[in-house]
Amino acid sequence: MSAITEEVVDSASIAAASTKRKSLWLVAIRNPNVIFGGIILLGMVLIALLAPFLGTVDPTRIDPAARNKKPGTEITMRLDDGTTVKRVAIMGTDSLGRDVYSRVLYGTRVSLAVGISVALVAIAIGVVIGLVSGYVRWADGIIMRIMDGLMAIPGILLAIALVSIWRAGLITVVFAIVVPDVPRVVRLVRSIVLTVREEPYVEGAISVGTPTWTLMFRHILPNTIAPLIVQGTFLAAAAILTEAALSFLGIGIPPEIPSWGNIMAEGRTLFRVFPHNILYPGIFLALTVLAINIMGDGLRDTLDPKMSKKV
Amino acid sequence: MSTAAKKPVLEVRNLSVALPAGGDRVHAVEKVNFTVNPGEIVCLVGESGSGKSVIAFTVMGLLAKALKPTSGEILLEGENILTADETRLRELRCTRMSMIFQEPMTALNPVMTCGEQIDEVLRTHTKLDSAQRKAKIIAILARVKLPEPERIYASYPHQLSGGQRQRIMIAMALVLDPVLLIADEPTTALDVTTQAEILKLIAELQHGQGTGVLFITHDFGVVAEIAHRVAVLRWGELVEMGPTEQILSKPVQAYTKMLISSVPSIHPAHRGGRKDGETVLRTEKLGKTYAGSGFFQKARVVKAAVDVDLDIRRGETLGIVGESGSGKSTVARCIARLIDPTDGKVFLGDTEIGKISAGKLRPHRRRVQIVFQDPYRSLNPRITVGDSIIEGPMNFGLSRDEAMARARKLMETVRLDPNALDRFPHQFSGGQRQRICIARALAMEPELLIADEAVSALDVSVQKQVLELLDEIRRRLNLAVLFITHDLRVAAQICDNVAVMSQGRVVEYGAAEQVFEHPKHDYTKSLFAAAPGRNWEFGKFAAA
Numbered sequence: 001m002s003a004i005t006e007e008v009v010d011s012a013s014i015a016a017a018s019t020k021r022k023s024l025w026l027v028a029i030r031n032p033n034v035i036f037g038g039i040i041l042l043g044m045v046l047i048a049l050l051a052p053f054l055g056t057v058d059p060t061r062i063d064p065a066a067r068n069k070k071p072g073t074e075i076t077m078r079l080d081d082g083t084t085v086k087r088v089a090i091m092g093t094d095s096l097g098r099d100v101y102s103r104v105l106y107g108t109r110v111s112l113a114v115g116i117s118v119a120l121v122a123i124a125i126g127v128v129i130g131l132v133s134g135y136v137r138w139a140d141g142i143i144m145r146i147m148d149g150l151m152a153i154p155g156i157l158l159a160i161a162l163v164s165i166w167r168a169g170l171i172t173v174v175f176a177i178v179v180p181d182v183p184r185v186v187r188l189v190r191s192i193v194l195t196v197r198e199e200p201y202v203e204g205a206i207s208v209g210t211p212t213w214t215l216m217f218r219h220i221l222p223n224t225i226a227p228l229i230v231q232g233t234f235l236a237a238a239a240i241l242t243e244a245a246l247s248f249l250g251i252g253i254p255p256e257i258p259s260w261g262n263i264m265a266e267g268r269t270l271f272r273v274f275p276h277n278i279l280y281p282g283i284f285l286a287l288t289v290l291a292i293n294i295m296g297d298g299l300r301d302t303l304d305p306k307m308s309k310k311v
Numbered sequence: 312m313s314t315a316a317k318k319p320v321l322e323v324r325n326l327s328v329a330l331p332a333g334g335d336r337v338h339a340v341e342k343v344n345f346t347v348n349p350g351e352i353v354c355l356v357g358e359s360g361s362g363k364s365v366i367a368f369t370v371m372g373l374l375a376k377a378l379k380p381t382s383g384e385i386l387l388e389g390e391n392i393l394t395a396d397e398t399r400l401r402e403l404r405c406t407r408m409s410m411i412f413q414e415p416m417t418a419l420n421p422v423m424t425c426g427e428q429i430d431e432v433l434r435t436h437t438k439l440d441s442a443q444r445k446a447k448i449i450a451i452l453a454r455v456k457l458p459e460p461e462r463i464y465a466s467y468p469h470q471l472s473g474g475q476r477q478r479i480m481i482a483m484a485l486v487l488d489p490v491l492l493i494a495d496e497p498t499t500a501l502d503v504t505t506q507a508e509i510l511k512l513i514a515e516l517q518h519g520q521g522t523g524v525l526f527i528t529h530d531f532g533v534v535a536e537i538a539h540r541v542a543v544l545r546w547g548e549l550v551e552m553g554p555t556e557q558i559l560s561k562p563v564q565a566y567t568k569m570l571i572s573s574v575p576s577i578h579p580a581h582r583g584g585r586k587d588g589e590t591v592l593r594t595e596k597l598g599k600t601y602a603g604s605g606f607f608q609k610a611r612v613v614k615a616a617v618d619v620d621l622d623i624r625r626g627e628t629l630g631i632v633g634e635s636g637s638g639k640s641t642v643a644r645c646i647a648r649l650i651d652p653t654d655g656k657v658f659l660g661d662t663e664i665g666k667i668s669a670g671k672l673r674p675h676r677r678r679v680q681i682v683f684q685d686p687y688r689s690l691n692p693r694i695t696v697g698d699s700i701i702e703g704p705m706n707f708g709l710s711r712d713e714a715m716a717r718a719r720k721l722m723e724t725v726r727l728d729p730n731a732l733d734r735f736p737h738q739f740s741g742g743q744r745q746r747i748c749i750a751r752a753l754a755m756e757p758e759l760l761i762a763d764e765a766v767s768a769l770d771v772s773v774q775k776q777v778l779e780l781l782d783e784i785r786r787r788l789n790l791a792v793l794f795i796t797h798d799l800r801v802a803a804q805i806c807d808n809v810a811v812m813s814q815g816r817v818v819e820y821g822a823a824e825q826v827f828e829h830p831k832h833d834y835t836k837s838l839f840a841a842a843p844g845r846n847w848e849f850g851k852f853a854a855a
């Protein structure tokens with residue numbers, strides 16, 4: 001029996017071991033990819049929030065006297081009270097004389113709103129369906145066949161159909177992008193639930209009589225958070241691109257609201273003479289999507305080591 | 312040993328290997344010296360983390376980049392391997408030294424036939440033409456006693472059993488007659504009867520050829536079975552080395568003594584267990600059939616357990632022993648209702664729980680608790696061990712404070728510091744975690760405790776402590792214990808009654824003394840005959 005008593009653990013020896021495992025979140029925010037992508041993204045968020053204070057004018061304001069000006073041209077603006085102001089159109093103006101700089105900055109709002117809401121809505125719906133599908137065995141087959149069906153619908157075609165039924169608008173666009181994205185989240189969550197439910201600690205919880213809901217939310221769901229954050233970044237990036245494509249085709253955000261896709265669509269006809277109409281929103285679009293993807297890569301490497309190439 | 316006059320095939324001198332900064336110690340291996348002579352089997356034995364595999368990988372030049380040999384030399388027939396470049400090492404591997412690994416399932420390439428994989432060795436290292444190579448491969452397959460070498464040559468690894476795959480690995484290792492064979496736990500993943508065959512094969516082959524073997528194991532039974540000389544390692548240092556007989560029966564160092572005396576005896580301890588307790592659990596013709604629901608093909612039916620009749624009384628330990636796939640865990644999981652039995656009845660006291668619905672089962676969940684094999688996966692890594700322990704009692708209506716008070720008492724019962732309740736599982740060692748799992752099970756105040764291979768993942772010294780703890784708890788709380796194990800030695804020490812399972816059926820069932828000393832069924836007999844080191848009585852040196 002003496003062998004056992006020697007083994008009594010004093011708290012000091014356990015505490016010493018605790019330094020071995022750092023919080024994953026601390027590791028994640030030190031990852032260079034996460035930092036790089038995060039800084040650009042933070043800049044975009046600030047631009048979206050502070051758009052009115054960054055030297056912009058009303059992005060929908062039409063000025064027939066200042067149509068198709070190249071970047072850097074000085075424009076005389078006549079305000080509503082009759083006075084005139086001179087300002088430099090940094091990014092030029094479009095064929096209706098609207099200030100491209102203001103439109104691009106305000107367009108950030110639409111893109112980020114679409115990206116974030118698509119990711120959140122798709123994850124919210126996908127987690128619930130995925131949990132049920134992974135845990136309730138008889139429902140699994142039915143749910144997954146429906147999900148396979150949804151996944152087969154191309155987002156752009158669905159948007160065209162929806163716009164013809166409803167009106168073009170932010171909600172229609174978000175809905176059209178979310179529908180084919182939900183199955184991706186469902187599959188991810190389901191696969192994690194299927195693995196985790198076989199873990200001995202989950203079986204241990206079952207055998208101490210833990211109710212199913214507690215089991216799901218306390219023992220199973222936390223395992224999905226890190227992969228979902230990673231998946232969420234990629235969904236957001238793809239959604240921003242799809243929104244731009246829809247708007248460019250004229251079936252997304254209504255043309256009076258400035259979004260990067262709309263601005264590019266508007267500048268398409270005069271692209272050869274005035275490329276700035278497409279160039280600047282294009283740069284913003286590329287930069288945002290790149291930043292989100294780089295951050296997603298970094299998060300995946302740190303939060304979800306199984307998916308990353310590094311061991 | 313007559314080999315002493317010959318030059319050793321392997322000489323390890325003063326070898327040290329550094330661990331990366333931030334490890335739990337500075338050196339993985341420190342100042343280790345030993346030799347392997349031709350025709351000799353040297354066993355490196357030690358618990359997990361003792362550095363035995365690091366030595367094997369250093370000799371093969373397969374060490375992970377993070378580990379660096381810092382001093383010493385490794386002489387293979389006089390040639391220093393530590394200073395050899397990659398080209399030279401590649402020439403030496405398989406021709407002069409070979410290695411076989413623990414997992415025969417993953418050590419072979421699944422998309423190449425076994426013959427092609429051995430052929431690759433010959434193509435790399437010899438100038439034989441294809442007919443000569445094929446003849447040589449067929450010959451070596453016959454020598455490792457694989458039936459129908461021609462058919463095996465064309466078989467893919469998944470078509471062979473674990474034991475056959477390990478024979479392929481041995482054939483591949485020995486096809487070019489190396490002077491040194493390194494075997495890194497080659498039988499650990501195998502069943503005991505297969506293990507016995509492989510050990511016999513290795514001994515025969517090396518004897519016939521005069522190969523020196525460096526055999527790495529944690530199992531003293533295997534050591535007793537196969538070794539000529541033994542080196543005991545602890546925390547990277549060589550504690551003691553000598554002829555097998557001397558180390559096993561007259562060890563000098565305290566650590567060696569402790570380690571060897573921790574090995575459970577295969578002869579059942581005569582436990583004066585009471586036979587009059589009330590019956591806690593009784594199964595009647597319990598069965599579990601898995602039927603794959605084939606939509607397009609014929610459904611596959613697997614009978615995991617058939618007609619299992621068991622009963623356990625209060626204060627009694629029933630052991631179920633058997634090889635992998637014998638259905639012992641299936642029975643345990645049916646009784647704990649982690650899976651639903653398809654046939655028969657499970658009586659807990661007077662209540663039949665095998666078929667009742669999940670809702671009606673809930674109040675009875677408390678009465679049966681289970682401790683699992685893998686201590687690293689049995690606790691939710693995201694919540695504190697305290698929260699894990701009180702989860703059950705709180706499910707059954709205890710307040711958090713009451714449950715916490717109970718958890719503190721239980722931590723003392725399992726000999727852990729109650730103040731450690733707010734720590735997370737990763738802060739505990741494997742043995743400590745297993746104690747926490749026992750505490751979690753006990754928190755429910757169960758009538759039946761199921762231990763499903765609960766000590767199999769633990770080192771032998773820790774295993775001994777956990778076994779003693781389990782037995783003490785059984786005695787103190789007058790618990791019924793169902794103990795599932797593949798390890799006959801463990802079963803001999805802890806069980807009052809033993810059920811031997813094979814292919815889903817109980818083939819022999821009776822008091823431990825009777826089953827162990829006078830087995831009746833052929834399968835039981837073959838199982839005991841295969842137990843490594845069965846003729847050794849470990850730890851009887853204390854009196855000498």
